[in-house]
Amino acid sequence: MSSSFWLKPRLLWPAIAVLAVGVWALVAAGQSPYLQYRDWVYVISGFAGIAALCLFPVQPILAHEGGINGRLGHRWIGAAAFALVLVHVGGLWITSPPDVIDALLFRSPTPFSVWGVASMIAIFALGVVAILRRRIAPMVWRRVHMALVVLIVGGAVLHTVLIIGTMGQVSKYALCAVVLLAAGWGVWRTRLS
Amino acid sequence: MSRLTMNRRRLLGAAGAASLVGMPAMAQSVAPTPTMRGGANNYRPGAPIVERIGGGGFLMTGRVRRAGDGAPLAGRRIQMWAHTIEGHERDWASHGATLTDAEGRFQMDMPQIVPAFGQAHGHLAYDADEDAAFGGGEFQTVFLRPLMASPNDKTLNVEFVLVEA
The missing domain is CATH 2.60.40.180 (Transthyretin/hydroxyisourate hydrolase domain)
Known part of the structure; x- marks a missing residue:
């Protein structure tokens, strides 16, 4: 492994904290009593959503403090989050098509659906824009990326907090706090003009 | 003057309250229950008449x-x-x-x-x-x-x- 991969020492503990909260959230959800009443497709789609959220706080650390390999990792983790959102929504669609169709058409009775769908649209848009990155002026790319990140993170956190699901209450709020902190730090670190 | 205004307000308030008390005469108009969004999701028409679904509880x-x-x-x-x-x-x-x-x-x-x-x-x-x-x-x-x-x-x-x- 090249030395350009290593995080700066001052980011060791934040990085460990991010990993620990992610593992905590996944383990706590794995102990939910609701899991036994769900078939495997529904279980996987739920965990795909949690896993995507766990990846979010890793992103600004890799982008700003991970060197060249960190920026490469940032792209792969972004692609992984994109794929996890597809698994999340696809699994929910198989589990209950009418509920997902209502959400996608913005007519769902559940208040969290609109935030989940907004976040999903933003992450898909970011995927498309990221592929076209080299054709976009750097500062335009950066601003579009940041605007979409704010939508993705804000939407995902509201979506998560409002849901009564398998996530543990405390670990859910802890993970959301870490996601918001990391995103805020990332936006603060990014020169936008 | 302000006292009189207050009294007028109270009088109007009392009149309003009295008209609400008179409402039961109109309460025979029971409003219909509207269909809820998502209410029909996963509906399977024609379920049998049963005493209990599954094990109950x-x-x-x-x-x-x-x-x-x-x-x-x-x-x-x-x-x-x-x-x-x-x-x-x-x-x-x-x-x-x-x-x-x-x-x-x-x-x-x-x-x-x-x-x-x-x-x-x-x-x-x-x-x-x-x-x-x-x-x-x-x-x-x-x-x-x-x-x-x-x-x-x-x-x-x-x-x-x-x-x-």
């Missing part, structure tokens, strides 16, 4: 009345389904129906409802087409998706006020 209760005079509607068919400890909403075994008694009341012993798709909720239907087989069907179809106040609740009460088609 959760009590769905309710009443069916006529819009306007609020008269109870007897013998009307109500179907219910939910994500429970025994299965998903789409599963046939999660669905069951019952008929209202002389007071328009119905109840169903069904498996414990558990949160699914982010909320602990049930589904109920008054489906005119299905009710026709039981000598009814003259009211407009209504689909409901009531929320439980807590996922730990062991009962849920649901009111239907139907409008003639």
Whole structure:
């Protein structure tokens, strides 16, 4: 492994904290009593959503403090989050098509659906824009990326907090706090003009 | 002057309150229950009339009345389904129906409802087409998706006020 991969020492503990909260959230959800009443497709789609959220706080650390390999990792983790959102929504669609169709058409009775769908649209848009990155002026790319990140993170956190699901209450709020902190730090670190 | 204004306000307030007390005369106009968004999701028409859905343990209760005079509607068919400890909403075994008694009341012993798709909720239907087989069907179809106040609740009460088609 090249030395350009290593995080700066001052980011060791934040990085460990991010990993620990992610593992905590996944383990706590794995102990939910609701899991036994769900078939495997529904279980996987739920965990795909949690896993995507766990990846979010890793992103600004890799982008700003991970060197060249960190920026490469940032792209792969972004692609992984994109794929996890597809698994999340696809699994929910198989589990209950009418509920997902209502959400996608913005007519769902559940208040969290609109935030989940907004976040999903933003992450898909970011995927498309990221592929076209080299054709976009750097500062335009950066601003579009940041605007979409704010939508993705804000939407995902509201979506998560409002849901009564398998996530543990405390670990859910802890993970959301870490996601918001990391995103805020990332936006603060990014020169936008 | 300000005192007089206050008195006028109080007088108007009292008059308003008095007119509200007079409302029961108008309360015979019972408003119909509108279909809820998502109410018909995973509905499987034609569930059998059953004493109990699965092993039971959760009590769905309710009443069916006529819009306007609020008269109870007897013998009307109500179907219910939910994500429970025994299965998903789409599963046939999660669905069951019952008929209202002389007071328009119905109840169903069904498996414990558990949160699914982010909320602990049930589904109920008054489906005119299905009710026709039981000598009814003259009211407009209504689909409901009531929320439980807590996922730990062991009962849920649901009111239907139907409008003639």
